[in-house]
Amino acid sequence: MPFKPRLLLTGASGFIGGALAARLLPTERWNQLLFLIRAPHREDGLARLAHVLRRHQVPEELLDRLHLEQILCGDLNNVDAWRDDPRLASIQDVVSSAAVASFGNHPSIWPTNVDGVLAMARVLSARCRLRRFIHLGTAMACGRQAPLPVPEGYDAGEDTDHFLEYTASKYEAESLLRAELPELPLVVARPSIVVGHTRYGCAPSGSIFWVFRLARALRSFPCTLNDRIDVVPADYCAEALQLLLDKEQLQHREYHISAGEQRACTFGEIDAAIARGIGEAPMHDYQVRSLAQISEMQSRFKELLGPCNRRIVLRAIRSYGDFAQMGMIFDNTRLLAEGMALPPPLTSYAGLCQRTSRGTLIAEQMKFDYK
Numbered sequence: 001m002p003f004k005p006r007l008l009l010t011g012a013s014g015f016i017g018g019a020l021a022a023r024l025l026p027t028e029r030w031n032q033l034l035f036l037i038r039a040p041h042r043e044d045g046l047a048r049l050a051h052v053l054r055r056h057q058v059p060e061e062l063l064d065r066l067h068l069e070q071i072l073c074g075d076l077n078n079v080d081a082w083r084d085d086p087r088l089a090s091i092q093d094v095v096s097s098a099a100v101a102s103f104g105n106h107p108s109i110w111p112t113n114v115d116g117v118l119a120m121a122r123v124l125s126a127r128c129r130l131r132r133f134i135h136l137g138t139a140m141a142c143g144r145q146a147p148l149p150v151p152e153g154y155d156a157g158e159d160t161d162h163f164l165e166y167t168a169s170k171y172e173a174e175s176l177l178r179a180e181l182p183e184l185p186l187v188v189a190r191p192s193i194v195v196g197h198t199r200y201g202c203a204p205s206g207s208i209f210w211v212f213r214l215a216r217a218l219r220s221f222p223c224t225l226n227d228r229i230d231v232v233p234a235d236y237c238a239e240a241l242q243l244l245l246d247k248e249q250l251q252h253r254e255y256h257i258s259a260g261e262q263r264a265c266t267f268g269e270i271d272a273a274i275a276r277g278i279g280e281a282p283m284h285d286y287q288v289r290s291l292a293q294i295s296e297m298q299s300r301f302k303e304l305l306g307p308c309n310r311r312i313v314l315r316a317i318r319s320y321g322d323f324a325q326m327g328m329i330f331d332n333t334r335l336l337a338e339g340m341a342l343p344p345p346l347t348s349y350a351g352l353c354q355r356t357s358r359g360t361l362i363a364e365q366m367k368f369d370y371k
């Protein structure tokens with residue numbers, strides 16, 4: 001019998017896609033999954049996938065069930081190379097998680113996040129009878145001018161004042177999917193900031209957690225300890241995606257996956273939780289410092305942060321410091337109304353994130369976000 005997968009997942013070798021794959025493997029969906037993976041051949045793709053899933057502690061017996069037919073070797077930057085793959089014909093559901101999720105100026109941001117996603121969606125719309133196409137947007141695509149808390153489904157159109165090329169690309173992809181493919185059963189899931197895992201801390205990925213480590217090591221950052229940040233763990237994000245995937249009827253087409261007013265934490269609370277987790281005291285000597293002031297500390301970066309590229313550290317402080325000061329909170333009423341529970345606050349697992357980051361240089365952890 002030919003393998004007829006039902007669910008195409010892109011980005012499974014990444015943080016969120018990996019968390020979703022780890023969540024789906026113990027369910028009956030496991031053998032419906034087709035994974036789009038960048039790899040020269042299926043064996044390599046399967047090995048890459050298994051590597052990521054082990055970081056999410058997926059048991060070996062579940063990994064052993066995965067088979068080579070579930071790997072579709074392909075790149076969003078060259079959809080023509082895999083568009084005719086016969087396995088795509090049976091796809092009904094899609095979770096489009098692949099993206100260049102970089103705060104840097106990666107040359108592939110636009111070709112992948114916009115052109116590649118659009119090309120894939122066109123092919124799938126033409127070839128498949130799609131039931132649901134979940135696209136991972138980002139809550140930060142709302143732009144600087146957004147009201148707080150940012151409403152789900154918020155769209156300022158041409159007035160959007162984008163944070164970064166990455167957030168602009170995510171906005172553009174969503175807009176073009178809607179405009180060019182009105183028949184696509186599109187649901188956009190917009191996570192806020194995904195940090196760590198409630199059970200495995202930073203073992204699956206250290207993405208963005210290094211920001212808190214950096215501030216703690218420098219005893220300063222361009223925000224106050226009272227500023228709040230909207231963070232969710234990867235496992236909560238995966239659970240929400242599964243809900244959006246499995247639920248027969250959804251009330252809306254855009255959802256935040258976010259902490260919202262109820263679970264957003266202040267930087268001070270997060271630092272206290274990190275300190276508790278490693279038996280240290282919270283920062284008592286923290287000072288709000290601008291990027292220019294932190295830049296004056298450059299000669300001490302190596303001593304405070306360990307080996308690092310000063311230019312990248314300063315660039316990171318500019319991007320994240322800018323964002324941290326804005327106190328952006330993303331409303332999650334729609335998602336909660338669909339039946340999702342509130343997320344655990346970062347303070348409940350920040351200590352674990354810190355413990356699982358031990359032995360990893362801050363500069364090393366930053367590579368998750370500066371590829």
Ligand SMILES: NC(=O)c1ccc[n+]([C@@H]2O[C@H](COP(=O)([O-])OP(=O)(O)OC[C@H]3O[C@@H](n4cnc5c(N)ncnc54)[C@H](OP(=O)(O)O)[C@@H]3O)[C@@H](O)[C@H]2O)c1
Nearest residue numbers: 011013014015016038075076098099101136138191193194
């Ligand atoms: N993490 C967050 O805080 C956050 C917040 C809001 C929204 N999001 C969105 O959530 C999604 C997943 O983010 P993430 O944090 O999981 O990112 P990630 O860890 O960087 O993973 C990105 C994934 O996309 C794949 N990919 C990149 N370029 C590709 C291409 N040309 N063709 C095929 N696959 C490609 C990567 O494959 P390789 O392994 O081959 O590189 C990887 O599997 C993204 O759409 C992102 O915009 C993330």
